[in-house]
Amino acid sequence: MDFDLGEQAAELRARLRALIAEHIAEDYLGAFTDDPADLDVAQRFCKTLADEGLLTVSWPAEYGGGGGSVWEQTVVREEMWAHHEPRGAQYMGLNWVGPAIMAFGSDAQKAQHLSAIAAGDVIWCQGFSEPDAGSDLAALSTKATPDGDGWRITGQKIWTSYAGMAQWCVLAARVGSGERHEGITMFLVPMDTAGITVRPIRSMLGPHHLNEVFFDDVWAGPEAVLGEVGEGWAVIRRALAHERVGIARYARCERLLSALGRELAPVWDGLPPAIPAQWARALIQVRVARLLAYRTVRAQETGEPPDVLASAARIAVTQCDQSVAELLFQAVEDGSLESGAGAPLHGAIEDHWRYAQAATVASGTIEVQRMIVSKALLGGRS
Amino acid sequence: MNPVLPDAAAEFGATAAKAFAALGGVHAARRAEEAPDVRGSEVAKALEALGIDEIDPRLDDDNLAAAAALCAEAGRVALPYPLVGVLLRGDDGPFAVVPDDRSRVDHGDLFESWRIATLDGRTGTASPAQQALGSRLGPFVADLASDGATDGPIGDVALHLTLTAWVVLGTSERAVELAVDHVTTRIQFGKPLSAFQAVQFQLADAAVAVAGLRELAHFTLWRLTVAGEAAMVDALALRVHAIDVARSVLRVCQQLHGAAGVCDEYDISVLARHVQPSLRLPCSAERAADELATAIGRDGFEGLFPHERAAP
Numbered sequence: 001m002d003f004d005l006g007e008q009a010a011e012l013r014a015r016l017r018a019l020i021a022e023h024i025a026e027d028y029l030g031a032f033t034d035d036p037a038d039l040d041v042a043q044r045f046c047k048t049l050a051d052e053g054l055l056t057v058s059w060p061a062e063y064g065g066g067g068g069s070v071w072e073q074t075v076v077r078e079e080m081w082a083h084h085e086p087r088g089a090q091y092m093g094l095n096w097v098g099p100a101i102m103a104f105g106s107d108a109q110k111a112q113h114l115s116a117i118a119a120g121d122v123i124w125c126q127g128f129s130e131p132d133a134g135s136d137l138a139a140l141s142t143k144a145t146p147d148g149d150g151w152r153i154t155g156q157k158i159w160t161s162y163a164g165m166a167q168w169c170v171l172a173a174r175v176g177s178g179e180r181h182e183g184i185t186m187f188l189v190p191m192d193t194a195g196i197t198v199r200p201i202r203s204m205l206g207p208h209h210l211n212e213v214f215f216d217d218v219w220a221g222p223e224a225v226l227g228e229v230g231e232g233w234a235v236i237r238r239a240l241a242h243e244r245v246g247i248a249r250y251a252r253c254e255r256l257l258s259a260l261g262r263e264l265a266p267v268w269d270g271l272p273p274a275i276p277a278q279w280a281r282a283l284i285q286v287r288v289a290r291l292l293a294y295r296t297v298r299a300q301e302t303g304e305p306p307d308v309l310a311s312a313a314r315i316a317v318t319q320c321d322q323s324v325a326e327l328l329f330q331a332v333e334d335g336s337l338e339s340g341a342g343a344p345l346h347g348a349i350e351d352h353w354r355y356a357q358a359a360t361v362a363s364g365t366i367e368v369q370r371m372i373v374s375k376a377l378l379g380g381r382s
Numbered sequence: 383m384n385p386v387l388p389d390a391a392a393e394f395g396a397t398a399a400k401a402f403a404a405l406g407g408v409h410a411a412r413r414a415e416e417a418p419d420v421r422g423s424e425v426a427k428a429l430e431a432l433g434i435d436e437i438d439p440r441l442d443d444d445n446l447a448a449a450a451a452l453c454a455e456a457g458r459v460a461l462p463y464p465l466v467g468v469l470l471r472g473d474d475g476p477f478a479v480v481p482d483d484r485s486r487v488d489h490g491d492l493f494e495s496w497r498i499a500t501l502d503g504r505t506g507t508a509s510p511a512q513q514a515l516g517s518r519l520g521p522f523v524a525d526l527a528s529d530g531a532t533d534g535p536i537g538d539v540a541l542h543l544t545l546t547a548w549v550v551l552g553t554s555e556r557a558v559e560l561a562v563d564h565v566t567t568r569i570q571f572g573k574p575l576s577a578f579q580a581v582q583f584q585l586a587d588a589a590v591a592v593a594g595l596r597e598l599a600h601f602t603l604w605r606l607t608v609a610g611e612a613a614m615v616d617a618l619a620l621r622v623h624a625i626d627v628a629r630s631v632l633r634v635c636q637q638l639h640g641a642a643g644v645c646d647e648y649d650i651s652v653l654a655r656h657v658q659p660s661l662r663l664p665c666s667a668e669r670a671a672d673e674l675a676t677a678i679g680r681d682g683f684e685g686l687f688p689h690e691r692a693a694p
Contacts (some may be wrong), residue, residue: 001447001604002384071383078686207629231477251686257688261679265691268679276675277668281626283683284619284674290685291385291597292590298385312590367583374582376591377558381566 003294005071010093012072013233016054016079023048024086027346031088032208039165039208042088046120049087056094062159063102063110064118070301074248074294083249084348089208093117093124096239097170101188104227104235110240113168125166125191127157127213128236135368137172137236138180144173144187150221151175153187153195156214163198166191170239171215172232172316184232187224194218204354239358240364249317252287253324256352257282259345260331275331280318282327289313289320308376311369318359318366325356346371385600388447395451399458401428407459408649411656414462415521418514421492425463439469439541442606446541450548450603457552460656462522464489465547470538472497474507474616479542480526488659490514490524499539501664501673507532519658537648540617544602546660547617547624551599553657554592554631559637561585561649564642581638588631595627605684615677616657616684620673625667628657 023045031042047354049055056229059065068076080087087094098117101109107295133140142155153173169189176183195218201210227235234258257279264271271342292313299306332344339350360366387395405428406413410599432452439449449469466554467476475495478487479623490496491514499505508526515523562585565575575581598620605616630640632654636643639650646652661667682690 001387001443001600003601003604005383082686243533254686258689261689261691268691273672276679277671280619280671280675280678281622283678283689284623287601287619287683287685288594288598288623291601292594294383295385295593295597298383312593315587315590316594370583370586371579373586373589377562377567377585378576378582381562381574 003291004284006069008069009071009075012054012057012068013075013079014037015052016076019048019052019054020079020083020086024083024314027341028084028086029347030084030086031352032206034207038066039088042086042090043120046088046090047085050118050120054154055087055120057096058094058103059098059118063098063114068363070297073296074167076253077248081248082343084254089125089165090117092126092162093122097124097126097168100235100238101226103238104186106223108223109226112191113188113344123162123166124168124170125163125213125348126170126239127160127169127189127215128239129159130156131158135365137150138184138233140172140174140184142171142173144175144185144220146150146175147219149220150224151187153189153215153218153220156212157203158212160198160211160213161209161265163191163213164200164208169196169213170226170235172236173215175229178230181233183230184236186226186232186235187220188226189218189220189224191316193220199317205358206354206374221301222274247317247363248290248293249321250286250293253320254283256328256345256348259348260328264331271331275327278330279326285320285323287314289317311372314364315366315369315373321356321359325353329353385597387451387600388444390444391447391451394448395455398452398455399434402455402459403460404428405459405461406580408652411462411652412458412646416686418491418522418603421462421522425461429465429468429609434465434468437469439545440538443563443603449545450599452549453545453548454552454555454599457549457657458556458661460553461631462489464492466542466549467496471546474532477538477542478587479539480508481664483524485525485528486523486663488520488663489522490526491522495529496526497532499542502537502669504531505533511514519655520662521656523659523663525603540606540611540614543617543621544599544606546597547602547620548599548626550628550657550660551592551595553653553660554595554628557632557635557650557653558585558588558592560648560653561588561638564639564650566668566682575638584634584638588634591627591631594625598623609684612681614682615674618677619683620669622667622670625670628661629667632657 031039046055056065057068057076061067097118098114101113128137130140144151169191171187171189172184174183175185195216197214200214203210296306296309296313299309328349332349335344341349343350396677397585402510405424429491437449453465464476465477470477474497475493475614476588477497480498480500482502485498485508491510494509496506507529509529511527512525514541531579568575602616605613636650636654644651651661678689
C-alpha cells in the first residue's frame with residue numbers, strides 16, 4: 001500500500017500553489033462574488049495558467065494538453081477548489097466540455113473549440129436541467145425540430161451556472177417524439193444566438209450561479225450537433241461521470257479547518273470544549289472523504305468500474321462539506337452572520353456555509369447517489 | 383499510489399475466514415460464553431494453525447497488513463480471543479492498552495501476565511486479579527492488578543489502537559452484510575423490506591460509512607509504516623472514527639433486523655454485544671477525540687494543509 005501521489009503530482013502541487021500565491025489574493029473568494037473584479041481575476045488567471053501550460057494539464061498530449069496522470073488531475077482539482085476555484089467559470093469547459101468534444105466531436109468542432117478552451121478564452125455553460133427534468137434528466141422536453149439542413153430549438157433550461165457570462169452552451173434537446181433517452185441530442189450553441197434569453201435566479205449562492213435559459217425557436221445548423229443525432233445520452237453520461245469526481249470539496253474544507261486553527265489559536269483553550277473535538281472529527285471526515293475520492297480515482301486508473309465508488313465518494317464528500325460548514329459556524333459563533341473582508345477568515349466561513357447548502361444537490365442529488373449505492377448493495381435482490 | 387491491501391494479506395484473510403468458519407463462525411462466541419475454555423483451546427489452536435506465532439506486526443508492512451486482515455476477519459465473527467494483544471505479545475505476555483485508572487482488559491483472564499500501557503504513556507506489567515465480568519456486553523472483560531511499572535517503549539499503543547479498529551471494521555462490514563441478507567428475505571406488506579426506499583437509503587449510508595472506515599484503516603496502516611511514532615495521531619483518528627462508524631452502523635443494522643436485532647439467535651445481536659469492549663476500552667470516543675484534538679494541535683495531521691498550532 002502506498003498513499004503517496006508521486007513526485008510529479010507533488011511538483012505540480014507546488015507549482016500551482018506558487019502561481020496561486022503570486023496571482024490570487026489570500027482572501028479571494030472566487031469569481032462569483034458581488035464584486036465584478038473577482039471575475040476578471042479568474043479570467044486573467046486562466047490566461048496565466050494557459051501560458052504556463054497548466055490550464056490543460058489533464059488533456060491528452062494530442063490535443064495540446066499536458067497528458068497528466070489521473071493523480072495530477074486530482075491535484076489540479078484539489079488545489080483549484082481549495083483556493084476558491086480561481087479558474088472561475090472556465091473549469092466546466094476544461095473538465096468535461098473539452099474532453100466530450102475530443103470524444104464525440106467532428107474535426108471541425110475540435111478545431112474550433114479545443115484551442116479556444118485551452119487558451120483560456122471561452123466560458124461554457126451546460127443546458128441540461130429543466131423545470132420538469134432535474135434528477136430525472138431523461139425526462140427533458142426541450143425540442144429540436146428539423147428545419148432545412150438544421151434545427152429549431154425551443155424549450156427552457158434551469159439552474160444553468162454561468163449562463164449570463166458564457167459564450168457557448170452544450171445543450172441537450174430531444175429530436176423526435178421518443179421518450180426517456182431516445183432522441184436526446186447534444187448541440188453546441190453560441191449564447192448570442194437570436195432567441196436565447198437568460199434570466200438570473202436570486203439565490204444564497206450569489207450572482208451568476210443559477211439562471212433560467214429560454215430557447216425560443218433558436219436556430220442551430222447541422223455543424224452544431226455534438227456526436228450523432230439521438231445519441232446525446234452517451235455524452236451526458238460522460239459529463240455526469242466527470243462531475244461525480246469533479247469537485248474536490250474536501251480540499252477547501254481542509255484549507256478552512258487549517259485556517260480556523262490558526263485564526264482561533266489565541267483563544268483555543270477558551271473555546272467550548274466540544275469545538276476542538278468536533279474540529280478533530282471534521283479533520284477525520286475530510287480525510288475519509290479524500291480517501292474515498294482517491295479510491296474512485298484509483299478505479300479509473302485501473303479500469304475498475306468507478307460508478308458505485310464515485311457515488312459513495314460523492315455522498316461522503318458532500319456531507320463532509322456541510323458538516324464542516326456547520327462546525328466553522330459553531331466555532332466563530334455570531335461572527336458567522338458577517339460577510340465580507342471584516343468577517344471571520346475574510347468572509348470565507350460565511351461563503352463556505354452558503355455554498356455548502358447546495359453541495360448535496362448540485363451535479364446530482366445525494367438521493368440519486370444513495371439509489372445507485374443501494375442498488376449495487378442489494379444486487380437486484382430488492 | 384495504491385490504496386489496496388496487498389494480495390498476500392487479502393489471501394491470508396481469506397484463509398483465516400475459512401478457519402473461523404470451521405470454528406462455527408459467530409457460534410464460537412456463543413459457545414465461549416457457555417464454556418469460556420473454548421477460547422484457550424479451540425480458538426487458540428485455530429490461530430496457531432494459521433501461523434499467528436509467526437506474525438509480528440512490528441516487523442514490516444507485510445506483517446502489519448497480514449495482522450490487519452486477520453483482525454478484520456476476527457471482527458466479522460466476534461472471535462472470542464484477545465487477538466490484537468497476542469499479535470503484539472512480548473516476553474511479558476500479550477499487550478493491552480488500558481484505561482488510565484484501572485487495568486481493564488478484554489479476555490484479561492486468559493493469560494497469567496500482561497504487558498500494559500495507558501494512553502497517557504505509562505507502561506507496566508499486570509496479571510488477572512478477578513474473574514471476568516461475565517456481563518452481556520463484556521463477558522470476558524477482566525480487571526488486572528499491577529505487577530509494577532516498566533520503562534518499555536509505548537510504540538505498540540498506536541499498533542494496538544489500529545489493529546483494534548480493524549477488528550471493529552470487520553464487525554461493521556459483516557453487520558451491513560447481515561442487514562442486507564435480512565431485508566432482502568424478510569417480507570412485510572407483501573414485499574421484501576429492501577423494496578422500501580427508507581430501508582435502501584439507510585443501508586446506503588451505512589455502506590458508505592463502512593467503506594470510508596476501510597479506506598481510513600488502509601491509510602493508517604500506511605502511516606504506521608512511513609511515519610513511525612508520528613503515526614500515533616493517525617491511530618487515534620482511526621480509533622475515533624471506527625467507534626463513531628460502528629456505533630451508527632450497528633444501530634442501523636440492528637434496527638433493520640427488527641426485534642431479531644436484539645436476539646442472540648441472530649448473529650447481529652452477538653456482534654453488537656461482543657464488539658463493545660473494543661469500543662469502550664481503553665476509553666470512550668469522546669475522550670479519544672479530546673486527545674486527538676490536542677495531538678493534532680501539537681503534532682499536525684497529514685493532509686493537504688498544516689494543522690499544528692504554535693504554542694500560545
